[in-house]
Amino acid sequence: MASFIRNRAFALLLITSTVLLLLLLAFEHHIQRAVSTVSGRVLGLSHTYINQPTDKRPPHIVFILADDYGFNDIGYRNPAMRTPNLDYLASEGVKLDNYYVQPICTPSRAQLMSGKYQIHTGLQHSIIWPAQPNCLPLDITTLPQKLKQAGYATHMAGKWHLGFYKKECWPTNRGFDSFLGILLGKGDHFLHTEAGSGTPYPSTWKWEGLDFRDGLQSTNAYSGIYSTHVISKRVEHIIENHEKDKPLFLYVSFQAVHTPLQVPKSYLKPFESEIKNKKRRIYAGMTYCMDEAVGNITEALKNHGLWDDTVLVFSSDNGGRIDSGASNWPLRGSKTTLWEGGVRAVGFVTSPLLSDKMKGTVSRELIDISDWYPTLIGGVAGVTLNGSELDGFNIWETLSNGKPSPRVELLHNIDPLITPPSTWSNETTANPKNTFSTRTYAALRHRDWKIITGYQKVNNGWYSPAESSEPSIASEIKPGKSVWLFNITNDPKEIHDLSDHEPKIVNFLLERLKVYQSGASPVRYPDIDMDANPARHGGVWDSWE
Numbered sequence: 001m002a003s004f005i006r007n008r009a010f011a012l013l014l015i016t017s018t019v020l021l022l023l024l025l026a027f028e029h030h031i032q033r034a035v036s037t038v039s040g041r042v043l044g045l046s047h048t049y050i051n052q053p054t055d056k057r058p059p060h061i062v063f064i065l066a067d068d069y070g071f072n073d074i075g076y077r078n079p080a081m082r083t084p085n086l087d088y089l090a091s092e093g094v095k096l097d098n099y100y101v102q103p104i105c106t107p108s109r110a111q112l113m114s115g116k117y118q119i120h121t122g123l124q125h126s127i128i129w130p131a132q133p134n135c136l137p138l139d140i141t142t143l144p145q146k147l148k149q150a151g152y153a154t155h156m157a158g159k160w161h162l163g164f165y166k167k168e169c170w171p172t173n174r175g176f177d178s179f180l181g182i183l184l185g186k187g188d189h190f191l192h193t194e195a196g197s198g199t200p201y202p203s204t205w206k207w208e209g210l211d212f213r214d215g216l217q218s219t220n221a222y223s224g225i226y227s228t229h230v231i232s233k234r235v236e237h238i239i240e241n242h243e244k245d246k247p248l249f250l251y252v253s254f255q256a257v258h259t260p261l262q263v264p265k266s267y268l269k270p271f272e273s274e275i276k277n278k279k280r281r282i283y284a285g286m287t288y289c290m291d292e293a294v295g296n297i298t299e300a301l302k303n304h305g306l307w308d309d310t311v312l313v314f315s316s317d318n319g320g321r322i323d324s325g326a327s328n329w330p331l332r333g334s335k336t337t338l339w340e341g342g343v344r345a346v347g348f349v350t351s352p353l354l355s356d357k358m359k360g361t362v363s364r365e366l367i368d369i370s371d372w373y374p375t376l377i378g379g380v381a382g383v384t385l386n387g388s389e390l391d392g393f394n395i396w397e398t399l400s401n402g403k404p405s406p407r408v409e410l411l412h413n414i415d416p417l418i419t420p421p422s423t424w425s426n427e428t429t430a431n432p433k434n435t436f437s438t439r440t441y442a443a444l445r446h447r448d449w450k451i452i453t454g455y456q457k458v459n460n461g462w463y464s465p466a467e468s469s470e471p472s473i474a475s476e477i478k479p480g481k482s483v484w485l486f487n488i489t490n491d492p493k494e495i496h497d498l499s500d501h502e503p504k505i506v507n508f509l510l511e512r513l514k515v516y517q518s519g520a521s522p523v524r525y526p527d528i529d530m531d532a533n534p535a536r537h538g539g540v541w542d543s544w545e
């Protein structure tokens with residue numbers, strides 16, 4: 001009996017606990033369903049989010065800027081130059097045939113980083129010299145800063161030249177996650193030192209220092225290694241270590257093919273018998289080496305599975321220096337001038353993402369270096385922009401689909417600090433009713449027309465490359481002449497000045513210049529500062545404020 005009772009009690013316990021367990025399971029099931037519904041929604045959300053970087057994340061962007069690279073110095077224009085990699089990339093993409101940059105280094109880089117004309121950054125005059133306390137204004141949101149907002153990793157290798165007197169101005173404080181290269185405008189390609197000479201330094205000064213940095217740190221670890229190799233290796237390293245689900249922005253700012261003319265000997269071989277002129281031969285070797293670097297970089301992108309999703313832009317920063325081996329033939333002028341040889345540049349965009357109808361085409365649409373900022377941020381990365389504050393246009397539809405460029409006008413520059421010699425009369429050749437003085441150094445393009453005003457001091461002719469049998473043509477400019485008008489579409493070489501024949505067009509363009517001038521920021525061109533001397537910073541070019 002006792003055992004029966006025990007058994008009954010046990011059975012009861014068993015039944016009760018089974019019922020309880022079932023109830024509990026049912027409840028738990030209910031809870032679980034509720035939980036899974038909630039977490040289902042959460043998962044659903046995060047699912048979309050997780051897939052976005054791979055499915056919908058913006059393309060990688062590689063921007064390659066060549067330094068002082070002439071219009072006539074790419075293989076597809078001039079077979080004396082060996083640029084098989086650039087030629088191939090360009091032939092697969094869109095060659096920009098009506099593409100403009102600034103005539104010198106700092107201004108082009110300022111426009112690329114800001115999307116603004118010089119008159120809106122205060123950098124209208126000259127470059128930033130090493131000892132000047134000046135830099136790209138810190139209130140500007142730079143291209144890499146904007147791209148970071150879209151989730152990009154941002155890396156830079158090469159030449160900065162947008163000021164360094166304060167650390168706040170340096171690349172890693174202006175939007176780049178990493179930087180390896182030079183802060184100044186040029187330097188020895190092997191030693192990575194720069195002697196501060198030339199304007200605006202007194203010629204007696206010998207300010208020399210190391211200018212090579214990894215991030216904020218000065219380094220001589222690359223001493224003896226050629227700049228193009230250092231830059232290319234660093235870029236390859238970044239590509240190899242990049243997590244490809246994250247969009248990548250690479251700013252490859254070669255020191256090539258800027259002076260000093262230096263290159264490892266092996267790159268001169270193909271030109272030994274072909275180019276007699278020594279400067280031109282070394283320049284061709286530097287170009288050949290830069291082309292090899294571009295080949296290495298694109299190969300790294302392919303090997304690491306990034307290429308199919310990359311937009312690559314190649315651009316020169318200004319016209320070539322005709323006194324340093326470069327050629328802009330058949331265009332007029334040289335680096336620093338407002339003639340086409342100073343501002344019309346080599347450029348192309350290439351990407352597997354371009355529509356098939358665009359691949360292998362030549363675009364004659366008017367495009368300016370300031371256009372990359374809104375094009376890469378708005379067009380490629382898909383980030384919202386306040387267009388009204390910019391001078392650049394988003395030309396992504398032009399590049400990717402062949403739509404007409406939204407740009408019809410291009411202010412090349414207005415530089416109030418380049419003034420005519422005192423022997424010039426105060427009269428101008430323009431209509432006296434106009435208030436834009438043609439004594440002011442300026443140039444503007446409007447559709448087919450280009451006006452140039454002011455004192456054109458040097459390099460006003462047409463300079464044939466050393467390997468050519470065609471003669472150079474000098475240009476004598478009548479003292480006091482201060483306005484030129486060209487139909488660039490019909491006369492890209494700027495041979496036929498039409499300013500006397502088309503007074504209405506001249507006046508229209510002068511009125512446009514006046515409008516730009518009235519909205520211009522004051523020029524910032526500070527005096528040199530003795531504290532910049534590398535001797536005060538352990539033999540290194542460093543910030544001094």
Ligand SMILES: *[C@@H]1O[C@H](CO)[C@@H](O)[C@H](O)[C@H]1NC(C)=O
Pocket residue numbers: 228229232233289290292293296
């Ligand atoms: C390109 O890569 C090859 C092979 O690694 C290397 O020998 C060459 O120096 C590289 N060229 C440049 C310009 O970096």
Ligand SMILES: *[C@@H]1O[C@H](CO)[C@@H](O)[C@H](O)[C@H]1NC(C)=O
Pocket residue numbers: 384385386
């Ligand atoms: C657009 O401009 C306004 C006013 O200047 C500013 O407050 C806003 O942050 C800007 N938006 C973007 C996306 O940059």
